[in-house]
Amino acid sequence: MxxxxxxxxxxxxxxxxxxxxxxxxxVEAGQVVTLIGTNGAGKTTTLRTLxxxxxxxxxxxxxxxxxxxxxxxxxxxxxxxxxxxEGRHIFPRLTIEENLKLGAYLRKDADGxxxxxxxxxxxxxxxxxxxxxxxxxxxxxxxxxxxMGRALMSQPKLLMLDEPSMGLSPIMMQKIMQTIVxxxxxxxxxxxxxxxAQAALSLADQGHVMEIGNxxxxxxxxxxxxxxxxxxxxxxxx
Amino acid sequence: xxxxxxxxxxxxxxxxxxxxxxxxxxxxxxxxQLINFAHGEIFMTGGFGALTVYLALPSGTSMWVALPLxxxxxxxxxxxxxxxxERFAYRPLRNAPRLAPLITAIGLSLALQEAVRNWYPQATxxxxxxxxxxxxxxxxxxxxxxxxxxxxxxxxxxxxxLASFVRATRTGRAMQATAQDPDTAQLMGIDTNRVIxxxxxxxxxFAAVASLAYGLRYGQVKYDMGFQAGLKAFTAAVLGGIGNIxxxxxxxxxxxxxxxxxxxYIANIPGMGQFGGQGWASVWAxxxxxxxxxxxxxxxxxERVADRA
Numbered sequence: 001m002x003x004x005x006x007x008x009x010x011x012x013x014x015x016x017x018x019x020x021x022x023x024x025x026x027v028e029a030g031q032v033v034t035l036i037g038t039n040g041a042g043k044t045t046t047l048r049t050l051x052x053x054x055x056x057x058x059x060x061x062x063x064x065x066x067x068x069x070x071x072x073x074x075x076x077x078x079x080x081x082x083x084x085x086e087g088r089h090i091f092p093r094l095t096i097e098e099n100l101k102l103g104a105y106l107r108k109d110a111d112g113x114x115x116x117x118x119x120x121x122x123x124x125x126x127x128x129x130x131x132x133x134x135x136x137x138x139x140x141x142x143x144x145x146x147x148m149g150r151a152l153m154s155q156p157k158l159l160m161l162d163e164p165s166m167g168l169s170p171i172m173m174q175k176i177m178q179t180i181v182x183x184x185x186x187x188x189x190x191x192x193x194x195x196x197a198q199a200a201l202s203l204a205d206q207g208h209v210m211e212i213g214n215x216x217x218x219x220x221x222x223x224x225x226x227x228x229x230x231x232x233x234x235x236x237x238x
Numbered sequence: 239x240x241x242x243x244x245x246x247x248x249x250x251x252x253x254x255x256x257x258x259x260x261x262x263x264x265x266x267x268x269x270x271q272l273i274n275f276a277h278g279e280i281f282m283t284g285g286f287g288a289l290t291v292y293l294a295l296p297s298g299t300s301m302w303v304a305l306p307l308x309x310x311x312x313x314x315x316x317x318x319x320x321x322x323x324e325r326f327a328y329r330p331l332r333n334a335p336r337l338a339p340l341i342t343a344i345g346l347s348l349a350l351q352e353a354v355r356n357w358y359p360q361a362t363x364x365x366x367x368x369x370x371x372x373x374x375x376x377x378x379x380x381x382x383x384x385x386x387x388x389x390x391x392x393x394x395x396x397x398x399x400l401a402s403f404v405r406a407t408r409t410g411r412a413m414q415a416t417a418q419d420p421d422t423a424q425l426m427g428i429d430t431n432r433v434i435x436x437x438x439x440x441x442x443x444f445a446a447v448a449s450l451a452y453g454l455r456y457g458q459v460k461y462d463m464g465f466q467a468g469l470k471a472f473t474a475a476v477l478g479g480i481g482n483i484x485x486x487x488x489x490x491x492x493x494x495x496x497x498x499x500x501x502x503y504i505a506n507i508p509g510m511g512q513f514g515g516q517g518w519a520s521v522w523a524x525x526x527x528x529x530x531x532x533x534x535x536x537x538x539x540x541e542r543v544a545d546r547a
Contacts, residue, residue, distance in 0.1 A: 051425060052424070053421055053424065053425070072424075072429075073421075073424035073425060074424045074426075074427050074428055074429045074430070075427075077424075077425060077426065077427035078427055082425075083425050085421070085422060085425065089419055089421070089422040091414070091415050091418045091419060091422070092418060093414070093418055094411070094414060094415070094418070098411060101411070102411060102412075102415050102423075102426045102428075103426060105408070105412065105426045105427045105428055106426075106427040150426075154426075154427065
């Protein structure tokens with residue numbers, strides 16, 4: 001079986017600086033795959049390239065059987081690849097409900113959209129309670145919920161989450177990670193970028209460790225979680 | 239007639255026209271953070287587009303028939319030039335340093351003026367613009383001409399239509415999303431290039447309506463009419479809070495009324511005799527702008543937001 005997402009020798013540069021230096025990995029349907037690594041490892045650059053916001057200088061990206069490395073961002077969403085960006089990037093002056101509706105911008109099925117908005121409110125009840133409120137008034141954790149709910153509104157085949165736990169309180173972080181577990185259980189395919197390696201690896205099927213633009217180590221989530229070098233570098237153990 | 243109600247009416251007329259033009263500045267700035275300094279000239283070409291349609295009609299055509307056709311003609315020309323400028327002058331510079339599109343805008347503005355002056359028949363001086371053969375009417379002490387009536391009806395209709403378009407349609411929401419966060423808007427599946435073209439087109443449409451108002455009021459159009467009007471409308475957009483469509487209209491009205499009142503009344507203040515009259519109108523308008531920028535830099539309705547660029 002061919003993978004849902006195949007990345008082959010991907011290189012991305014900002015001017016003369018190469019941020020991603022030829023990485024390859026795949027995501028199978030139904031899997032949770034995580035990219036971990038420190039700041040500046042190239043994780044966010046990788047996701048922004050996959051969703052079309054950046055153009056690779058080299059390499060291939062095949063999503064659902066179709067090469068997408070030259071497709072503009074707004075058309076990649078239509079193929080079923082959703083991206084919840086780092087820093088959440090909700091639309092602050094629109095209401096929560098308007099944000100969710102924008103997640104379904106390309107869909108025409110009003111009934112299905114209404115049902116999925118309800119599903120987002122079931123997943124995150126706080127969003128339902130504040131549906132008419134400007135999204136900018138939400139707390140960081142609530143904004144993260146909204147960003148994830150919004151990305152799900154496009155009914156993606158693959159959901160990319162960039163640093164969903166960034167800047168959140170431990171309780172809120174647990175809630176977000178719990179939600180990812182639930183999404184995984186319901187069959188959603190997820191590509192997760194995280195600095196919180198412990199949390200990410202414990203729920204991922206596959207993990208890749210990135211360092212300054214390269215993948216330096218790959219394995220199952222469990223293997224990486226028990227790998228000595230990973231434990232030293234990313235899990236804060238001596 | 240120099241009564242207060244008359245001056246307020248003059249101010250509302252001027253202000254509505256400024257507001258209509260200001261919409262073009264503010265929408266484009268709100269979405270691409272570009273001050274389109276050629277927008278005054280887009281307004282001017284709208285006036286010549288309308289005049290061209292009028293001249294093509296058989297003589298003796300009623301203004302009630304001619305006016306809608308002139309509006310369509312003016313709109314076509316202004317929208318075409320506005321969207322053409324976006325596509326061929328500004329889009330290639332989307333990621334260039336900010337100074338590049340700004341200089342391009344100034345160059346485009348001169349190019350459009352010169353093109354009309356040189357190529358439009360007898361356009362080196364002002365060309366006579368047709369009038370609606372009705373009125374003027376007296377309401378109490380206020381004298382209203384047919385040209386005033388046009389803009390006083392057209393401006394609120396345009397504004398209401400724009401407000402509901404932005405609030406209630408799918409494209410309107412895409413516009414708000416693009417203004418707030420263009421990258422993330424693309425992640426929603428929004429074609430932001432299309433949204434930008436629509437913003438320029440709406441600016442062109444409103445400028446064309448304003449140019450008709452100008453022609454009907456002053457009885458002429460001229461290749462350089464966009465300079466002053468554009469500068470005032472830009473002032474109105476900043477005054478109201480650039481990026482905010484309600485601010486543009488409010489800024490226009492405040493500016494228009496302030497200008498009319500200053501023209502009529504400053505001279506009555508003891509010792510200020512020489513500062514009244516039409517010649518000083520622009521000075522007072524820009525003093526108002528400076529005061530607002532000092533006391534409320536985000537403009538009347540603007541939000542204090544960090545610069546994204």
